[in-house]
Amino acid sequence: MEGQLELLRRTHEEIERVEDAAVAELMLKPKAHREKLAVEHKVAKFLERIHSRSRFLLDLYKDEDGSRKTEIAAMSTPNEFTEFYNRLKSIKDIHRRNPNEIVEPMELEFVRHNVQEHEHELEGMFTAEEGLGRFLDLHALHDQYMNLQGIERVSYVHFLDSFDRFEEIPLQVKRGQPYKSYLENLRSYLEHWISRSLPLTNIAEVTKAALDRFQTDWESESVSGWEPREHVSKGDGEDDPADLFCAACEKRFAKRTVYDAHLSGKKHLKASETLLKNGVSAVTPKLLLEKRMAIERRDRENDKPIAAMEAQARALGQFLNTQRDDTKANVERKQTITDAEREDEGEEVEIPAVEGEEEEKIYNPLKLPLGWDGKPIPYWLYKLHGLSVEYPCEICGNFVYMGRKAFDRHFQEWRHAHGMRALGIPNTRQFHDITLIEDAYALWEKLKAKNKTEEFNPEVVEEYEDLEGNVYNRKTYEDLVRQGII
Template sequence: MSSTLLERTRALHEEIERSERLVAKDFHTDAKSHTSRLAQNHRVFQCVDGIRKRSRDLLTIYDDEDGSRKDELEGMAAENQEVYSLFYERLKEARDYHRRHPDLELASVDKDEEEFLKSRPRVDFSGEEAQGRFLDLHDVHRSFTNAPKFGNKDLSYLDFLGMFCDFRSIPKPSKLNQEYKAYLEDLDEYLVGFYGRSQPLASLGAPLAAVEKEFDEMWERGEVEDWEDKGLGASTSQVKDNPKLIDLEDFESAGDLEAVGGDRIKEALVALGLKAGGSLSQKAERLMATKGKALEELDRKLFAKGKKPVRNAEEAQRRLSLSKAIALLECRIRALMQLMEKTLSDTKKQVEKKATSTYEELVADMEELQDRGQGDDQGGDGTDNEDDENDNIIYNPLNIPVGFDGKPIPYWLYKLHGLNQEFKCEICGNFSYWGRRAFEKHFNEARHLHGMKCLGIPNSKIFSEVTKIDEAYALWENMKKKNSAVGFTQDEDEEFEDADGNVYNKKTYIDLQRQGLL
């Protein structure tokens, strides 16, 4: 039985070396399409995972806690046995071992290395995820819209994609419940699983561990965004020395406090977590009720929703643990979305495209995905022609603008709108505008306005079509000269009125008066 231990050690080393050779050989092949890269990464992950497991087995053998390896080595070095008899005895034991274990090859790869390198490991993706290209948050969105405490039933899926990781949009009082925590746990679980399926060679262990460590430090200091009060609501320790408060010792009654002003009283009430509505006298009375009292002693009806202080240590501990768990989940989800920022952007574009597509276009896209999936299953060569066409750069020698579908617009449309005509604006830093429409529109855009502002020239309609800096300066100087020359002249601009109500300038009025006509 002892010889099987050394044979197992030898087999493990061999399997590790073979896995390393397969990884190097697989990476030597250039995977051009998304599907091919994904399959390659999962094959490599299988090999790496096998190396990790076999390395653990080897460490257990070399630790030799039961002493079996030591006994075997001592038995092989025994001098009381003949060399040949010992050799044939070990050979017989090795053959018996291999006879009992015929499948000592790599469990994660096929015996034929070429066949393994052509294989495509099965990875479960939904139709919306499109082999790891997009996120599928429909279930999470449904949970959010159906949540009565924190959700919004009128929120569309596209709007949800734009706000689901912005947790500040949800009021904190709506978060302090188990339903919201379960929602965050489902979202976190999906994002971790999707990241592992779409990027199998990337590890989330170190990034998430760093996030949790930073979170613990910030939580102790009370610096976690939107959780500075740790979910405990208003408390005396957190409002003490707040510059927004009013020193009530300087006032004898609520009437004296009204002299401070409604806005200042409201600011102090908000800082204390109290209700800030009502008339000036009501707000003053509410604030004066806190004079000489701790917040915990006040009537809970005076506090705004979600700002009520805790009454006992048990309630405080329960709320604190729930708040910390929720805040940590929010930080984890933010960190995950930073890693998958491009995937989220692509998902939004895909949802917008589907929303503006006709039924026929949607059916065609589905058929294309099905054909592509069948081609992946039947291909087996690590290449995907359809994916290559989709992922590679489209041949566009004329630099024709790209349409909504990601392909160049028709050439006749390109010529019709004059997009082949280039207009340069020196004021905009020699920026090029293609087409007359874009050129005319840019005179009211931020780039041109900034350029005119840098020149010290007001951007008026008079400067439309002016793109040269020298021409703009010349026109501006000419305008200033005309404005200075056209001033007020008493003879021409001073008006006089006769007895009949007729209006004349000063020069005409005096001439008519001298002639006796007035």
């Protein structure tokens, strides 16, 4: 077993060689997008390795068990030559027990290979819509946004411009669970897209700066879209929110008609009786103010995590302004080309969403998916495409995909890729149709065992040359020598 000092030296050498390899990669400056992306991912892996080895080095320097001090003390005593020969004997014993062991110098590990060898790793990392990290694929998030109740219906192109304008979304929508789920998925996708398309970007630094600004603005009550009600200007004919507060039910109303209907409801009458039984003779202005302020404080505490998540998503969206413009231009280009040209490009035909149509209440008791016109698709079409069949995926956090087409497509989408990355398994074609974590680990171990059997074989790889210049592998050369042919 090697000593602490040798472990320190070897770790320092490894960090320096990784740094040199990263610099060598960055000096290449490839022109093609695919090569550039492959280089950046390789450098990102180098940086992760430097970070990991540096943490290990710090633990060695802490020397909590005192082994390094003991080793130095043993080399500093009058019997230092005895310690030296003991170490030399140990090294010789190792070489005696392993006489033909092949030792690969550390520098060979970081010799640069052809970038094309690493480009195949990018194939399963992006969807077809993302164009190998050039564009955003927000179609699933646009569908989720369109299914929120109480929001303005927008086209996908408009959504690309406005998905980070959270101040335009009504407060009652923001406090619902569907909006929280949509916001979490939006932030998660943007972070995952940056980690795949811009691997050298420090995402934590972007989000931390956004949270610092948010904390300052929140304390000063100046976060756009989350100002206290007293700060919100009312338009003509709007009721003061203070006048639409029910002290008995401790509930606030947005409209006068709903508030008036509530006053004659059974729940309100029962709450009023309870209030009277508790010794409150009448709802005084002071009581009304106290209860309203208590509700305001409670709501503000509940709203803060949602507003913080919006601040992070807004910062990530602004960071990707260039990519959003490129995505918008790409979508508009697709909408202008013919169906035949789309088929030549291998793309699905997309029908643009209709804007400016009069909104109407949609009757959808079966919760069918919405079509291109914003209305539920026919039930026969829903059954024809198998959208009623559920396909759960444990790797995606037990997310359920409706229909075989969506299930097959999700293996190349960000959610499944993020789940595979969390498991430490590459998202390659061999793992298609694998949805259970246990099955994924089993297949990964099988593939690793198979790769080990295909490692370096000297009898096949080593080459020998005879006096006439003919080249043979080692096995063939030794057979010919034994036969006396050469």
